[in-house]
Each structure stands twice: as C-alpha cells, then as structure tokens.
Amino acid sequence: MGALRRAWIGLTGQFAWRLRPAHMLRSFSRTEQGSALDMFAAVESTDRRDIRKKYFRHALDEWRHAGIFRERAREVAGPDAVESGREEAGMLVEHGIVGGRTLFERLGERDFLAFVFVAEADAVEQFGVYARHGLLDAGTEAALERILKDELFHVSYSKHELDRLSEAEGAAAARGAVRRIRWSRFKEGYLRLSRDIGHGMSSLWLLALYGLVLPPFRLFARLEAPGWQAPPTEARSAADALMSEA
Amino acid sequence: MPQVTLGVSALYHDAAAALMIDGQVIAAAQEERFSRLKHDPSLPVRAAQWCLDEAGLSAQDIDQLIFYEKPLRKFERILSTSIATFPRSALSFPRQMKAWLGDKLWTRNRLVEAFGVRPERVGFSDHHRSHAASAFYSGPFERAAVLVADGVGEWATTSLWRGGPAGLEPLGEVRWPHSLGLLYSAMTAFLGFAVNEGEYKVMGMAAWGTPRYREALDRVGRLLPDGGFALDLDHFSHHWHPTRAYTDRLVALLGPPRPPGAPFALLDPSASAAARAESQRHADLAASVQSWLEDALLHVIRHAHQRSGEANLCLAGGVALNAVANHRLALEGPFAQLFVQPAAGDAGGALGAAQWASFGVAGRPWSPSRFRPDLGPSLDEGRVADLVADLGFPCEALPHEDALLDRAAQDLLSGQVLGWVQGRAELGPRALGHRSILADPRGPDTALRVNTRVKLREPFRPFAPSIAEEQAALVQLPPAAAALGPYMTVACPASDRLREAAPAVVHVNGSTRPQLVSAADDPRYHGLLRRMGEATGLSALLNTSFNLKGEPLVGSATDALATLARCELDAVYIGPLRVGRPPARVLGG
Ligand SMILES: [Fe+2]
Ligand SMILES: [Fe+2]
Ligand SMILES: [Fe+2]
Numbered sequence: 072m073g074a075l076r077r078a079w080i081g082l083t084g085q086f087a088w089r090l091r092p093a094h095m096l097r098s099f100s101r102t103e104q105g106s107a108l109d110m111f112a113a114v115e116s117t118d119r120r121d122i123r124k125k126y127f128r129h130a131l132d133e134w135r136h137a138g139i140f141r142e143r144a145r146e147v148a149g150p151d152a153v154e155s156g157r158e159e160a161g162m163l164v165e166h167g168i169v170g171g172r173t174l175f176e177r178l179g180e181r182d183f184l185a186f187v188f189v190a191e192a193d194a195v196e197q198f199g200v201y202a203r204h205g206l207l208d209a210g211t212e213a214a215l216e217r218i219l220k221d222e223l224f225h226v227s228y229s230k231h232e233l234d235r236l237s238e239a240e241g242a243a244a245a246r247g248a249v250r251r252i253r254w255s256r257f258k259e260g261y262l263r264l265s266r267d268i269g270h271g272m273s274s275l276w277l278l279a280l281y282g283l284v285l286p287p288f289r290l291f292a293r294l295e296a297p298g299w300q301a302p303p304t305e306a307r308s309a310a311d312a313l314m315s316e317a
Numbered sequence: 318m319p320q321v322t323l324g325v326s327a328l329y330h331d332a333a334a335a336l337m338i339d340g341q342v343i344a345a346a347q348e349e350r351f352s353r354l355k356h357d358p359s360l361p362v363r364a365a366q367w368c369l370d371e372a373g374l375s376a377q378d379i380d381q382l383i384f385y386e387k388p389l390r391k392f393e394r395i396l397s398t399s400i401a402t403f404p405r406s407a408l409s410f411p412r413q414m415k416a417w418l419g420d421k422l423w424t425r426n427r428l429v430e431a432f433g434v435r436p437e438r439v440g441f442s443d444h445h446r447s448h449a450a451s452a453f454y455s456g457p458f459e460r461a462a463v464l465v466a467d468g469v470g471e472w473a474t475t476s477l478w479r480g481g482p483a484g485l486e487p488l489g490e491v492r493w494p495h496s497l498g499l500l501y502s503a504m505t506a507f508l509g510f511a512v513n514e515g516e517y518k519v520m521g522m523a524a525w526g527t528p529r530y531r532e533a534l535d536r537v538g539r540l541l542p543d544g545g546f547a548l549d550l551d552h553f554s555h556h557w558h559p560t561r562a563y564t565d566r567l568v569a570l571l572g573p574p575r576p577p578g579a580p581f582a583l584l585d586p587s588a589s590a591a592a593r594a595e596s597q598r599h600a601d602l603a604a605s606v607q608s609w610l611e612d613a614l615l616h617v618i619r620h621a622h623q624r625s626g627e628a629n630l631c632l633a634g635g636v637a638l639n640a641v642a643n644h645r646l647a648l649e650g651p652f653a654q655l656f657v658q659p660a661a662g663d664a665g666g667a668l669g670a671a672q673w674a675s676f677g678v679a680g681r682p683w684s685p686s687r688f689r690p691d692l693g694p695s696l697d698e699g700r701v702a703d704l705v706a707d708l709g710f711p712c713e714a715l716p717h718e719d720a721l722l723d724r725a726a727q728d729l730l731s732g733q734v735l736g737w738v739q740g741r742a743e744l745g746p747r748a749l750g751h752r753s754i755l756a757d758p759r760g761p762d763t764a765l766r767v768n769t770r771v772k773l774r775e776p777f778r779p780f781a782p783s784i785a786e787e788q789a790a791l792v793q794l795p796p797a798a799a800a801l802g803p804y805m806t807v808a809c810p811a812s813d814r815l816r817e818a819a820p821a822v823v824h825v826n827g828s829t830r831p832q833l834v835s836a837a838d839d840p841r842y843h844g845l846l847r848r849m850g851e852a853t854g855l856s857a858l859l860n861t862s863f864n865l866k867g868e869p870l871v872g873s874a875t876d877a878l879a880t881l882a883r884c885e886l887d888a889v890y891i892g893p894l895r896v897g898r899p900p901a902r903v904l905g906g
Contacts, residue, residue: 108352108353108354111353111875111876111879112875114704114708114875115873115874115875120703120707121707123704123707123708124707124708124709127708127875127878127879127882130879131879131882131883134879134883145578167352167353167354168351168352168359168362168363170362171362171363171366171431270415273411273415274411274412274415277410277411277414277415278407278410278411281399281403281406281407281410281411282404282407285399285400285403285410286403288400289400289401289403292397292400292401293401294398294401294402294494294550294556295472295492295493295494295495296492297491297495297539297541297545297546297547297548298491298495298541298543298545298546298547299477299489299490299491299543299544299545299620300489300490300491300492301489302476302487302488302489302490303472309484309677309678310678313383313440313441313442313673313674313678314437314440314441315387315441316387316388316389316390316424316425316441317387317389317390317393
C-alpha cells in the first residue's frame, strides 16, 4: 500500500503544486493548526502526567508550522492575492471537536498515540515525495526543511511511547492500534474523496434545477421593500409559536 | 420540579449555550472557547455539556431546548431571494441548497441527536426576538424600547420591540436585503478585513480619517422619511453572491478596495507620500461608513422613540457592538438611558432564546437587575497546579489576597504584561478582567509593546482601559450611557488627565472605551486597580482580551499556558497562582 500511496501523492502533487501552490500551502497550514488543536486537547485530557510535556511541545511545534506555511503561502501568492476571510477562519472541520469530543477523547491514549505516530510518519513521507519529485520551489523547500526536523521528532517520540505501551500492554495491542488507525485513515481518505465527488455532482444537479425550475417563479418573486414594515402577524399563541420551526 | 431551559445558538455565527433554571441564568458559554475555532458556528455540544455539568444536571433534565431562530423561515428567505435574483444567484444557489438540504433544514433532528433531548422538548424562538430578549431581560429597566440591528436573522435586519410587564411586543421591522449590518460588513470587506471579524478594525481605523465619502455613501444607503433606510442594491451583492458583498458599481463610486493586509502607513514615518495618501484614503473610507452608520442609527432610534413612546432603550444585535456609535446614540439620541447587551452578537441569542421561553412564554416573574456577563467556566485550581507542574512552568502560589494583589501590581508597575485569568469566563467578545491581558497604561510605548510583542494585531487599533469606579471622572461617559460603564460597550472622550497620563488607552481622536469596575462586582480586580491607584494616582489598567490574533479568548488552563508560551507575556495569574515564563526546553523548536 505504501508504494501506491507514494505514487498517488506524487501524481496529485504534480498538479496541485503547479496549479495552486498557495492553496496547497494554506491547506497544510490548516492541517498543522488542526493538529496543534488536537495536541493541546490531549494535554488537557491525558491521565499520564509524564507525557503531557511532550504533547505540549508537540502542539507548539505544529502551531509554529502552521505559521511557517501561512507565511510561505502569502509569499507565494504575492501581495495582492485576496485571501478570503472564510479560508482564513479555517474551517478545521476534521480537527478539534467532532461529535462533541476531541480526537484524544474519541481514541483514548493508546490509539491516540498510534494516530500521532501514523499521521506524523505519513506527513514525513508526503513531504519526502514532494522533495524527491522536485515539485517545490526553493523557498518552500527551505520552509519544509525547518519543519521536517520537528516532524521526525514527533515520529520518534510517539513511536517510543507506543513501544513503552507495548511493554505494558503487549506488542500485539500496540500493533493492532497502528493497524486500526492506518485502516481508518485510509477509509476516511476514501470517504473524503467520494464526498468531494458527491458534492461536485450535487452542485451540478442543483445548478440544473436552478436553470430549469426557478425561471418561471422569477416572474412572481420580489425582494422586500425598504423601510419599516409591520411585524409579521401571528395567529398562534406564544407557546404554540415557540414549538414551531416556521 | 425546577424548570430547566437550555438556549442554543448555532449554525450561522457564534454558537453558544445558555442554561436557565426557574428563570435564573445559571451558566452560558460560547462553543469557540472549547473548540478553539474563533466564531465556531457548530452545534455547541461542549458548551451545553459544560452548562449542564455546572448545574449538576444531565440531558434528561432539560425541559425545554430553545433554538435561537426559526430555520424554516430562514430557508424561505434564502429560497425566495435566490428566485428573485435569478440568474445572478447561480453561484450561491447550489451552495446554499447543499447546506440547507443536507443539514440546516433538519435542525430539530440535529438538536435531538446532538443534545440527547426528546423532539417534543425542542422549541424555536426568532432570531431578532432572541436578541431583543437578551437585551431587555438582562437590562436594568422595568420597561423600554428594544432595538435589534444586525446583518440578518430570518427576514428582519432591524427590529423594534416594546418590553414591559406584558412581555416583548413587536412594533416593526426592516427586512432583508436592506441591512445596516450588511452595509457595514460590505465596507469591512471593501477595506480588506474579514467580515464578522474586521468590523472593529473599521471602527478603529475610522478615527484616523475624515468622512469625505459621506455623500457617496448617502447615495447607496438612503435614510427614509418613515424612520427607516434603503440600500441601493445595485452596489451590493450580499443577497446573491456567495462570497462577495459589493459590486463593481461600488468600486466605481469609491475607488479601488483596500487589499487585505495592506500596511497602514499613517503610523510609519518612513512610508512614502503615496503610501500615506493611500492609507489616508482607506481611513477616510472607514470614517465615512462609520459616520453613515451613526447617523442611520440615530435616524432609526428617533423613530423608535416616537413609535414606542418609551423613555429608555435596550440594544442588541451585532451592530450594537459599535461602541463609537453607541456614544452618539447616548449623546444625541432621544432616550434617557441606554442598555446594550454585552453579548450583542449571536452568542447572546442563546441567552435570549432561553430568557424568551422563561419570561415571555412561560410567564415567569421577572424584574430588572444588573447584568453580569461572567457566566462561563472557571478553572479548577488543583488541576491548574498539576498542569503547571507537569509542563515545567515556574509557579508561585499566593493564597493571601493581599500578597497576590501586591505581587501583581508590582509586576505591572515594573512594566510587565500579564495574563489575568480569574473567576468565570465572560460571555461575549469583551474580556472584562476575567480572561484579560493587563498592562500599566502609563508608558508611552505600552500600546506598541502589547501590540507587537503580545497581540500581534494592527497598529492602528486602540486599547481600552479598566478603571476603578471611584475614578470614573477619568472618562466622560454621557449620562444616558451610565448603565454601560461595566461592559466596554461605549466609547467616550477621555479626560485630559487620562489622555496625558495613559496614552496607551486613548485613541488618536481622544476617545476611550472604558470598563468601570466596582468593588461589589469584582473585588479582586477592583483591588488590583486600587493598588495601581495607590502607587501611581491612576486606578487604571490597559485591558485587552487574553488571546492571540485570530484565536478565541483562552478557555482551559492549557490555552492560557499555551498563549504564555507563544508570545512575550511576562506571566499569567490563574486564580492565586502566578505562572512565569517557561524555560526554553519546554518550548522546543
Ligand atoms: Fe507539523
Ligand atoms: Fe508533526
Ligand atoms: Fe444576529
């Protein structure tokens, strides 16, 4: 699976770095920011007081990386590029709190460590592919170099902590966790891809609907007049109105 | 059986949850403080869970969960606007429909799933009614006119209510797409700032300019004889474009928009004449829209006064966070007294939804009181001490109140910039001495230091002071704004004394946005201000929100320590603990 993954990263990277380098850098920045959030949340939640400091340092690293990528994105985009407020606000939907729980709370200590190990190793691999294929300009490559040192530390400490866990819980448990995380990350990647395709398809459908169904109604539709208007009349009791979505 | 009501705002701007038991507000918090995503709009599961924990309750105990607006009416507005603006709405229609069909139309189900309440216990207030309730039922008046002005709710963008013993009576509304808030937001985007976030920056920048584009703006935003207003919709695109709020016609009228992140050359002596002229033009644009908004609001509240026949006015909605406009309303408006809900944005809607259900619908007895915005979580001292020790930050415990305050005052007097985390977190955007960054406001370079070393924000934005109540004469609060003293919701002229002694908290036009602190409301913070007064004669501090640029106010102890680690704050006081800067090995890098 590793070779396939690398090929996929290389192939998509060819297009992405050439066509939308600033967008790539911004999305890396968001990912880094997201892992900083996940790591800070782990600092709050972990029962293992000896490991907190590592999570904290890790979180600070990721936060710094987010800044490096953001800065580089700005340089690549040039001074006049319009960065939409929406993008800046960061739609970090896959990080932070999902379903009311943080990543750490969803996974627990062991699987969280396995997640960190797998995600960090993947990131190192991804950056390595970009570098080997010569997809990066000099400035971006230099930025990545500054980051890579930290990423290697993240891989090694999470590996070390996992090994410590397998001394306590047995190697099979730790290996199982890593396998589970790999599989769920693969599944998520697949789901994300199909979701993106689905979104594209539904956009097309909705656009067709828009062009075909809406025009006749246009004849009757008016925007509201300006100025003060009477409040909408309400025939229901306050209690009944409160229970209704309309 | 006590009646438990949970108010919820979400899925648009700032998500929040507010818990009331038998008509008492027990707890309220914004989801962003937990998720760490500024203005997080997702369902406030964490905030609600915390509210319940705080009261020792669980989801089964919720008698009513009240969402702050009516999703179907909002959907109706979006659909009918798409039709009315065909074919220009081609880009926004698929996006909007996806968001609605896939998610927002099923709000009741989503609330049931997320919060674990039964469907028949879920109710829906209206967006503006929630704002209005949050202002009136938090306010100090037996009866009052209530004005709500924001971007948009379901249909209303501005609405007028009469609050009194009979509840909240709607008197009238101005409807989408005509909106004071959206005109200001369009100009915020025009000036290169993020909408819903950069409005304060426009307000801050306005003080550097003169409103020489007023006439142009008067053409795109007309005041009507009925006391309302009209936008010239050819210049705006908020009603049909998915992201852009203004059209090329506005560009033709006002000149090129300011690129995001453009430097502000008026504060830079080495800048070229051309760069200075360009920054001056931006400031003049900001001054023009600010002056337009103030006049429009005055026009609207004169109508509100006449129509309602009330002596006092409560305000809410995002526009009510414009502290400079609030000053003019107090000074020149017809109302005897004003109250502004400090959480005037949509986070306050969660509170208002619960208040409406309790007082307006269930008819619980209500009487005016002094609103306290510190309704959020407080930190557990034992857990903080453990965390500080685990992470290796130097820490000093100061269990005696006098020792704590003496030490903090000493730090501040020696020029240190401190984080100050005390008691319960504030609801709303302002830090009021519970999640604050503090500095001695006297030094000439204090503002610059806090800006560049700590907050990393635009140099043209002013800082605000906290002032001990007994030195209220340091600022010239208009009599009609007396009730706004504790909340930083009004800007007013600084006295000569404050201007000379504490330039860091006085804006370029001589105004300041004070928080007056009383010993009764906040004994510890007041004690600190008093100590500053004893040492310097000035019982005042520079008070700015405890966060880094782009982040929400600190929530957990980890957030506070992470902020300390990531900027040049000198120390953070969390309860009785003084946490110093961490050694380099903690920081890595
Ligand atoms: Fe990283
Ligand atoms: Fe990493
Ligand atoms: Fe609102």
